[in-house]
Amino acid sequence: MAEVAVQRAGDRRHLRYGWLDSRHSMPVAGNFDPAEHAHGLLVVNNEDIVDAGEGFDSHQHRDAEIVTWVLSGSLVHQDSEGHSGVVYPGLAQRMSAGRGIFHSERNDRVRADGSRVAEPVHLVQMWVPPDEFGIEPSYQELPIDDELDAGKLVVVASGLPRHRHDTAIGLRNRHAGLHAARLRPGGSVTIPDAPFGHVFVARGAVDVEGVGLVSHGDSIRLTGTGGQRLTATEDAEVLIWEMHAELGSRQRR
Secondary structure, three states, X not given: OOEEEEEOHHHOEEEEOOOEEEEEOOXXXXXXXXXHHOEOOEOEEEEEEEOOOEEEEEEEEOOOEEEEEEEEOOEEEEEOOOOEEEEOOOEEEEEEOOOOEEEEEEEOOEOOOOXXXXXXXXXXXXXXXXXXXXXXXXXXXXXXXXXXXXXXXXXXXXOOHHHOOOOOEEOOXXXXXXXXXXXXXXXXXXXXXXXXXEEEXXXXXEEEOOOEEEEOOOEEEEEEEOOOXXXXXXXXXXXXXXXXXXXXXXXXX
């Protein structure tokens, strides 16, 4: 049966740790099992604001495909496999944690060119499971700013077979794909039709066919439906997951 559920920004779990302002569409901190609150294959959808000079020191992940999307500022990534990079708006990043990887994510106070950073970094981080556990960790970045500025729905990261030849970051999950759109007022895109979908308004506001107005921080969970037209009512940025499976018992352990 088709179902559309809207989660408003104010209903998200809100955590404040001094330098970190974090809002979770799915509970992932405290006594929660992330898989129990997943939608389709999406187990994490966190919106974080990190103060300058602060961040997450080295910590471990495993068996997760982690996509980071920066809205403003920049985030410095380093991991135990020797990967490093600076993630900024319009640069997609994916880390496959695989059998286990340590990484840090920081809003460094000083840039590589010596200039000082005063502004926070604002980002969205999303997790889906891999098809196989215990795989080799990997890392990938891809600039897609030009495609986003065209006002179309852009494939950001995907393991879906039909996206194999698209310019996108690869996901080690053949049932999931992430799209993004950066829209001016009146610009519109169509939500992909899939068994499970998740629309997150990362910036601005949009009018969604059959739903109405959804604004920054709101999300829509779609089950057994898609094809709705989404139209920006102001400058907006949206992140849309297309998922053709849901978590199985193995991922729910």
